Structures are given as C-alpha cells and as structure tokens.
Amino acid sequence: MPTIIDIADKLGISKGTVSKALNNAEDVSETLRKRVLETAVEIGYERNRARKGTTDKLCVIVENLNHKDPTGFGYGIIMGFKKLAIPAGWDVDVVPVTPEEQKAMSYDTFMLAHEYKGAFAMGLTLTDPWMSELKTARTPTVLYDNYVPDNMRVSYIGVNSDEGFDLAVGHLKKLGHTRIGYLGGGEGSYVTQLRHDAFIRAMKNHGLEVKKNCIGRSYFISECTNKFLPIQLRSRVTAIICGYDLMAQAVLTQCMDLGYRVPEDLSIIGFDDAPFAAYTNPPLTTIRQNQEALGNCGFYALNSLLNQTAISMLLLRAELITRGSTGPVRTWELARPRKLPV
C-alpha cells in the first residue's frame, strides 16, 4: 500500500509538506495541494480508515434529481441511506455536482481531497466525465441506476425493471389492452435505456406486438407529448406506459386537453411512484420503487465494498400500485373503430 513517503519521493518534496497538503494546511499553495492530491490518486494512495479526532465521511453525489424537499424523488432515498449510515458512525455529506464540476477535478481526486471514504451516486448520466472515470476509479462507490461492468470497487443498485414492466404489461393485458405504447426518456441515461428494453421484453413475454410508431423517447417531455403522443393516439393505442411518473403526468394532462378520458379512452401507467403520483387526476397507476429501501440498500452495498465484499448488483422487487389511471379497454374498441379527437 503506497504511503505519503511515496508521494513525497515522486514529487521530490518532504513528507511533512505532503502531509500538510493532504490535511489542508494553510501554508501550502493550492497548486501544490492539487499536485499532491493528483499524485496520491495516481499511485493509489488511500487515507487510513480511522484518523484520530475525525469522523469518517461518506458522500452522496446528486445530479439531475430533486432531493431537497420531501416531494422530490431523491429525498426518500437519501433518508434511507442516512438512517443506516449515521447510526453506524458515518458523517454523510450530500453534494450536488454538475458536469462542469466533474471536468474540473477527477473523481478520485475529489474524494481524496474531501476525505470521503466512499460515495453513493444518484443521477449521473452516461456522458458525465465521472461516469467514464468510474470504470477504473478506486473510491468505493455505489451507483443508483447506473452499472459499471468491470470495477470491483463499484456496485449498482436499483429496482428490477424487467419485473416492473412485466407487472405493468400483465395488468394492462388482463384489462383487455393489446395495443400498448411506450413514452420514455432519452438515450443519455443508463436507466432509461434499461426501461425501454424492459418494456420491449415484457411485451414479447406477454405475446404482444411492439409497433415502431408506438415507442417514443426523448430527453424532453414536451417532445413526447407534442410529437410522439399524437402518433401513438393515431395508431390507436389503448394504453401507454411511461418511463417515469413526471412523463406520465404530462401525458395524462395532454390527453385530457385533447379530449381523451383517462382511463375510459386511454389507460396510463407511470414508473417510480413519486410522491405526487397519488395526487394526479385521476391518481396514477405506477411501478413503485421503494425509495427508503433503495437508500438502505445503497448503504448496505457501500458498506460491503468498504469491507472488501464486491456486490455487482442489488435489485429490489418492483411493485405495481394500481390507481385510477388504468381501466378496462373501451369495449367498442373490440367491435368497431371510432374517430378519436386528435
């Protein structure tokens, strides 16, 4: 295991200076401190787990997620994480990051600079600089809804998408629906890719046809509601599954505006069971992710990594929460076509 002496030798400076730089002493320049940190990361230096007079710190990285108020999806996950981490003696910092901040400092350097022993990261996209670095990063890290195949120091936790879509498609099929559309997020995120694929597999497993014009995906909700939704309605889908609840809520509103009754003319299903899902009109049938349980699992997986047990993936069961936005397929549908307002 490399020590601060190795850093000192490599940079040709004294051990004392390295120590000062690592401990944020004021008489070390920012430039030198950065060089020390980068060298430390480069040679694989790790801080001792328990340093006198300090509490061990973990970091929750948040991007693209509302986590500050209880109506946000990230809030419950962070609560679940903290509820296990804090009693176990960890300090937990919640750190929002942007792609720009990720460009400014490498992942491992950031973690070493702030003395984080491990991290739980939510909402990183596939194009984020830190996502590429995580393929070889040394900081024990648990990713919510992101998977890195080869790194023994990184775990993936989430909800089993295949099970979720299987339940949703099964529910609709029981209600008589066979022409089912999908509207989901863009290709920039691992989990939207996963959910899209899970929808297609679920349809096939239930013996239903997936039509090309019944799939719409965009980073922008408005593109889905204004462009792909009308195409699907013209294709006479009787139900739409959405990749996440916010999308489902927007689709619900747009359908109502277009004169469709939900669920009489069209059934709609979301994904997440976000806090607002029970309060849409009608309330949203959705695939639940248990947020607090996700946070619990996040801590369990991180704690395992910190104890040299590498979890590859930990997926919770998905659960279908049936509310008012789904109902039997309109019976006339089976008899004869009707012109719908589009």
Next chain:
Amino acid sequence: MPTIIDIADKLGISKGTVSKALNNAEDVSETLRKRVLETAVEIGYERNRARKGTTDKLCVIVENLNHKDPTGFGYGIIMGFKKLAIPAGWDVDVVPVTPEEQKAMSYDTFMLAHEYKGAFAMGLTLTDPWMSELKTARTPTVLYDNYVPDNMRVSYIGVNSDEGFDLAVGHLKKLGHTRIGYLGGGEGSYVTQLRHDAFIRAMKNHGLEVKKNCIGRSYFISECTNKFLPIQLRSRVTAIICGYDLMAQAVLTQCMDLGYRVPEDLSIIGFDDAPFAAYTNPPLTTIRQNQEALGNCGFYALNSLLNQTAISMLLLRAELITRGSTGPVRTWELARPRKLPV
C-alpha cells in the same frame, strides 16, 4: 392477519386444540396436527415473530451440495450465513432435503410445522416440488442460484455469471485463443442454464464464434468427458470453459489421459473456485464465487425480507483466479494443423 381463531372456525374445533396442534402437544393426533397446519398455511396464518421462551429459528435447506466438511462448496456459504444470523439472535438449522421429502409435505407447511420464520435454500433443482411451490409460497425465502420472478417473499442471490464468463473469455482471448468450447451441467438447474447462456453472450461480446459442436451439456460428468469432450477436441478447440470446477477437474484428468498437455495443448477454466481448485495438477484457473460473502448476502437478503424489504436479486462480482491450467494458445496452431491424439 388471520389468527388461530380463524383456523379453529374453519375446522370446527376449539382454539385450544389449534394452539396445542401448532405447539406440538402430545395429546393431539398426527392427522389432526397435519390438518391444522395445512389449514393454517391455506388461510395465510403466520406465527408471531417473538414467542415467549423461544428463540427464533431460520432454516438452511440443502440439496445436491456437499456442506458438511470444509472441502465442500456449501460449507463456506453456510458459515457466512451463520456468522451474521447467530449474533443477530437467530437459531439456524441446516436441513438436507430430498425430492421425496418435498413431496411428502408442502413447503409452507414444513416451515410452519418446524417454526421456521424464514429459509435460505441452496441446490434446489427446477423439477423439485418445492421450487414450483416457491412461486406462491409465503415463507420469506432466499434462494442461492435460483430465481422466482413474481413472489415478493422470495429473493435470489448469487454471483454475476455474465461478468464471470466475460472475464474468462477475455482472459483466453488475450492468450490468443479463439476456438473455445464449453462443457456444463444439464438443463435441470437454473444456474447451469444461466452459465450456458452467459458463455454464449460472452463469446459474442468478444467477437468470437460459438460453434454448435463446441458446446456440451449433461447432468452426468462422464457424458461430457466421454462424448462431448472428444467432439470438441476433434473440432480443434484450444481452450474449454467448464460450468463448474468438478467438471473442469474431470476434463483436465481426461485430457491428460488422452495425451494432451494442459495448458500447452489445451487451456481449461472452471467455475466456483471450489476448495480443491488450487490443488489440481496443474492448479485450475477458475471464476471465483466468494462463498462466505454469498452466505453473508443470503442472510442480508433474508433479513430484508423479514423486514418487508423485498430484494429481487443480489449478485456478487465474479473474480477470475488465474492459475496454471491456462496458457498461451500453442503457437503452431496459428501456423499449421497437427494431428492430435483422440
């Protein structure tokens, strides 16, 4: 939640008699006891978690696995399970079962009769009576290497097979191998199916061709060594990945008997890192499953189920342990064909 009064009402007997039957009183006939237990299961009765004067019990079900001595693969898993369960206040019984015993008493009835609050099951096959029952069973159950899709009371733990085969095929490819065979277990088990599919995916991911006659599968090791191995050797494979270490050891011995040198003429890789894998001649390169960590995860998942958190699957990272049974592809192979002893 149904109570013993509901059982009593249903059977038209007194509450006292039901209580006696559930608590193994001697003045209740075996026939009546069985009827009480079956009715209890039928209506969804569950014992209270903490009954005065008793310790809560968990059950480790074992089938088709050597678990009694430290050289057996199940031994380390059970150790890992017990190391967490016992300090948490659980009694743990290890119960070997046969298909006949499974036929004699339904799964939930067995668990209720023996007052087990939950179970960790290893080695069940797809044709086992209890495997079918687990689709709807109510007893919180964690399955090692078996997956039941729809039951919120059942979890699956194991090692990520895709990662394992990806590492194995990648290792062989780096050594120059392109014609790689597979010899694995029969179709009666979930995990042998999984490993077979993972081999094929890994070959495709690495851009290598999977030839039909380079895949051999049987419940009987001898069928693989005597029938499929010669076919693969005639097809001039330069490496064989085996579905489990015992198969790899048999293949190794058979190849030596046929006059092949390992790894000079043929590289061989196993799966599991069973205790004997380091002591074959040459020692076996293999995909490791960390047994103790598997047991730990088994308890974590079961504890989660008992606390109403349904884990769908928890997969550990696979690790490739490189030993003497793999080496560079024989160089003449690239130049010209040679007649091999078959």
